[in-house]
Amino acid sequence: MTSFNDEQPELTYLRQRVAELEHALTEAQSSQQALEQAAVGIVWHDLNGNIAYVNNAFCRNVGYNRAELLHGNILAIDADFNADESEDLWQAALEHGSVVFETSHRRKDGSTYVAEVVISPLQIADCRYICGIARDITERKQQVAELHLIKRMIDNSPDAMAMADHQGRIIYANNTLRSMFGYGDTIIGIDLKRIFSELDDTMIAAFVEEIRRTGSVQGVMQFRRADDSLFMGYRVAFGIFDANGVPIGSGAFIRDITEQLAAEKERATLQQQIIEAQQASLRELSTPLIPLSYNVVIMPLIGSIDSGRAQQVLETLLEGVAQHQAELAILDITGVKVVDTQVADALLRAARAVRLLGARVMLTGIQPSIAQTLIHLGVDLSDITTRGTLQAGIADALHIVGRATGRQHL
Known part of the structure; x- marks a missing residue:
């Protein structure tokens, strides 16, 4: 019969083995749980x-x-x-x-x-x-595909795009910017001040403040290429922030507007030429000069007369008298509704200037209200022949022409 003392080592071994198996089971269960979770x-x-x-x-x-x-x-x-x-x-x-x-x-x-x-x-x-x-x-994969798509879109954009770190060094430039400024791949690491020819510390501070207030700053400015040539561009600059809103850099879109400015200048020149041509036509219409005979011209005036038009009246009248060698110039003011000091002065200056050319002025179409105004203003019309209507003035002028013609035949 086996004694208890003889069985003791075997029991100890079994207890140890059970403990090892329980530990292994616990580890296996933990590993199983880790795999499942x-x-x-x-x-x-x-x-x-x-x-x-x-x-x-x-x-x-x-x-x-x-x-x-x-x-x-x-x-x-x-x-x-x-x-x-x-x-x-x-x-x-x-x-x-x-x-x-x-x-x-x-x-x-x-x-x-x-x-x-x-x-x-x-x-x-x-x-x-x-x-x-x-x-x-x-x-x-979708995010990577979107990033690749965005990069292709940016690289193929007709506008140049640059990103700079918080120290102003370029860390990204799309293909358009690399080509536009002539740097190629060497543009990475270049300071923004090198390509923004007008950029200085004062302007940078103003840009930062504007971006802080509105989110971006935009406008036209001058840029410098790698060969130091300059061009005008339109830029939109903006801040770049991390997820916590801390500024980490800046970005900018740049468009070369050299051709646009040249086209605008050409359009402005053409527009100015059109305006000048229209003004010349208006001058001719506002101060028409009509030859009545070989030595009489008529200028019918309609509407208001300001200083600019008064000068046109004087210039056109003098040129017409000289060109047609007129002895008499009829100024018809039937269509002039208001005569003030400025108009009266213009008429007197015209009369004196015409007289210096050896001709005289006849004023026709004076309405009663205008006659009262001239008297009230104290205008001296003693050197100007007046007639109440254009018809009367023309009849008088033709009579004068007839007498002059008769004298020539004698």
Whole structure:
């Protein structure tokens, strides 16, 4: 019969072994719990692709429950690789320890998502598995695609774009800016003051204040190319801030407006020429001079007469008298409704100037109200012949012309 003392070592060993197994079980349960709570999908499968284990995240990603997956094959999930291609990947993992690749995983509903997968060999007892850690990177791929699209859009923009750090050094320049300023790739790291020819510390401070108040500053300014040639451009500058609103740099869009300014100047010149031509036409219409005979001219005036028009009357009248060698110039003011000191002075100056050319002035169309105004103003018309109507003035002028013609025949 075995004594208690003889059994004591065996009991001690058994207790120790039970404690070790309990510790191993606790660790296994902790590892199992960690696998189940992992945010990324984890799957084990044998070298034929038969799934042996999946965690909760993998089930959520593909839309299957655990029982459905444990009776399936990984090739039904992987949409990009066939059996031969998958076996090549598994063999590479066995040889090199791990393989990283991107693929498309097919969900239960038939939709797919982009997954980044890391596979590595896994040995459990006598069984060899491939352990895969799959991360859904669909959103990341979309963000990268959007960034690439934005970069292509910026690089192909007809406007130049630059980004500078908080010290004013260029850290990004699109293709248009590299070409526009002639620096190419060497523009990275250049101080903004080098290309903004008018930029100084005072202007920078003003820009910073304007950006702080309104978010951006814009306008026309001069820029300098790599060869020191200058051009005019329209720029929009703005601040760049981090997620906490702290300024980390600045950005600017620049458009070369050299051709635009030249076109605007040409348009302005053409417009001025049109205006001058119109003004000349208006002058001719506002101060028309009509030859009545070889030595009589008539100028009918209509509307108001300001200082500018009074000067036109004087110039046109003198040129007409000289050109036609007129002896008599008839100024008809039937269409002039208001006569003030300025108008009266213009008429007197015209009469005196015409008299210096050896001719005289006849004033016609004086209405009663205008006659009273002239008397009230004390205007001396003694040197000017007056007639009440243009008809009377023309008759008188023709009579004078007739007498002059008769004298010439004698």
